[in-house]
Amino acid sequence: MMDLFGGEQPMDSPNVAQVFRPEAVVCSLESPPRRILLPMDAQQKDRYSRQILFAPIGESGQQLLLNSKAVLVGCGATGTAVANLLIRAGLGALRIIDRDFVEASNLQRQTLFEESDAQENLPKSIAAEKRLKAINSQSQIDPIVADLTPKNARQLLANFPIILDGTDNFETRLLINDAAIALNTPWIYAAAVASTGVTMTILPGETACLACLLETADADNAAHQNDATCDTAGILNSAVNAVAAIESTEAIKLLIGQRNALHQRLISQDVWTNETRAIKVARNENCRACAKKTFRYLEGSAQPHITLCGRDSVQIHERHRTLDLKALHQALTNTATEVRSNNYLLSFQVNSYKVTVFPDGRAIIKGTRDPAVARTLYARYIGS
Numbered sequence: 334m335m336d337l338f339g340g341e342q343p344m345d346s347p348n349v350a351q352v353f354r355p356e357a358v359v360c361s362l363e364s365p366p367r368r369i370l371l372p373m374d375a376q377q378k379d380r381y382s383r384q385i386l387f388a389p390i391g392e393s394g395q396q397l398l399l400n401s402k403a404v405l406v407g408c409g410a411t412g413t414a415v416a417n418l419l420i421r422a423g424l425g426a427l428r429i430i431d432r433d434f435v436e437a438s439n440l441q442r443q444t445l446f447e448e449s450d451a452q453e454n455l456p457k458s459i460a461a462e463k464r465l466k467a468i469n470s471q472s473q474i475d476p477i478v479a480d481l482t483p484k485n486a487r488q489l490l491a492n493f494p495i496i497l498d499g500t501d502n503f504e505t506r507l508l509i510n511d512a513a514i515a516l517n518t519p520w521i522y523a524a525a526v527a528s529t530g531v532t533m534t535i536l537p538g539e540t541a542c543l544a545c546l547l548e549t550a551d552a553d554n555a556a557h558q559n560d561a562t563c564d565t566a567g568i569l570n571s572a573v574n575a576v577a578a579i580e581s582t583e584a585i586k587l588l589i590g591q592r593n594a595l596h597q598r599l600i601s602q603d604v605w606t607n608e609t610r611a612i613k614v615a616r617n618e619n620c621r622a623c624a625k626k627t628f629r630y631l632e633g634s635a636q637p638h639i640t641l642c643g644r645d646s647v648q649i650h651e652r653h654r655t656l657d658l659k660a661l662h663q664a665l666t667n668t669a670t671e672v673r674s675n676n677y678l679l680s681f682q683v684n685s686y687k688v689t690v691f692p693d694g695r696a697i698i699k700g701t702r703d704p705a706v707a708r709t710l711y712a713r714y715i716g717s
């Protein structure tokens with residue numbers, strides 16, 4: 334897929350030129366922003382009129398937003414809600430990175446997806462692009478079907494003024510945290526479990542980072558407990574939308590240069606008990622990430638070759654090979670059941686296991702938490 338967003342690559346697409354007018358591309362998060370923007374046309378003024386009426390945004394804020402871009406990591410519950418809000422608000426461009434595909438059990442809370450997306454086995458970033466383009470045809474969407482890993486994080490996250498968290502695990506969040514500090518890019522941590530959402534806006538070098546918050550002995554344990562209960566405690570779609578509302582609003586503040594309006598707290602909101610907390614988090618002066626610049630997640634020393642995806646599944650990371658999905662589909666028709674494929678992935682059933690494989694060799698095996706079982710299935714049906 335053509336990279337519409339890569340700052341190091343020439344922006345040669347006519348669509349990109351329309352949205353990112355060359356004189357408007359220079360992104361600065363300093364306040365006030367130093368961007369030269371073309372005036373909005375009458376159609377845009379009408380479309381965003383209710384948001385322009387909100388004084389802290391106004392016409393100048395709306396212009397900035399229309400010329401801004403962001404990158405979203407993870408397009409599940411929080412990710413779809415944030416993408417929906419920002420694209421409706423007029424964000425100029427959004428890159429969406431997600432490793433998974435749509436399933437029926439996602440529809441309760443992943444608000445960009447429909448039953449047909451699950452039936453078609455579409456990757457989440459592709460299904461999200463389809464829906465977001467229908468919502469706002471003027472916004473550029475760059476869907477990436479991939480797992481964010483130490484190998485690709487710098488490349489996929491570079492040249493964006495903000496990184497948004499839509500992930501469901503702390504391993505990826507700590508990778509984003511490392512990359513954001515290394516790239517000196519603000520990012521917004523957001524998570525939701527059961528009826529509670531938690532979020533914090535992280536400005537490298539200015540605020541506490543996720544490692545300041547999590548990487549103390551006690552906090553580390555608490556974080557891993559949260560991680561472990563994520564799939565057993567369930568989730569209310571309202572908790573997701575509450576935290577996504579805060580995350581997307583913080584993103585708009587940053588993108589239009591209103592840093593003084595950021596909440597500057599770790600916010601936790603329970604939509605069931607209606608308990609809200611806002612805690613000031615101090616920077617850890619010995620922080621491994623933001624003080625000592627030891628990026629062990631970005632350097633890959635914390636990334637295992639096979640990871641549990643949460644749920645009842647194992648992911649085998651891409652093996653730097655190119656799979657011919659059509660040929661594999663043909664080969665599997667005699668040995669597996671429910672063999673299905675589209676342009677992005679192939680899935681099949683073996684006994685109680687569902688295997689989904691992507692063109693780069695990455696696979697998700699559902700129905701087991703045992704890496705040995707996953708490896709065996711991979712070797713037997715896909716080849717080693």
Ligand SMILES: [Zn+2]
Pocket residue numbers: 541542543544545546617620621622623624
């Ligand atoms: Zn830190």
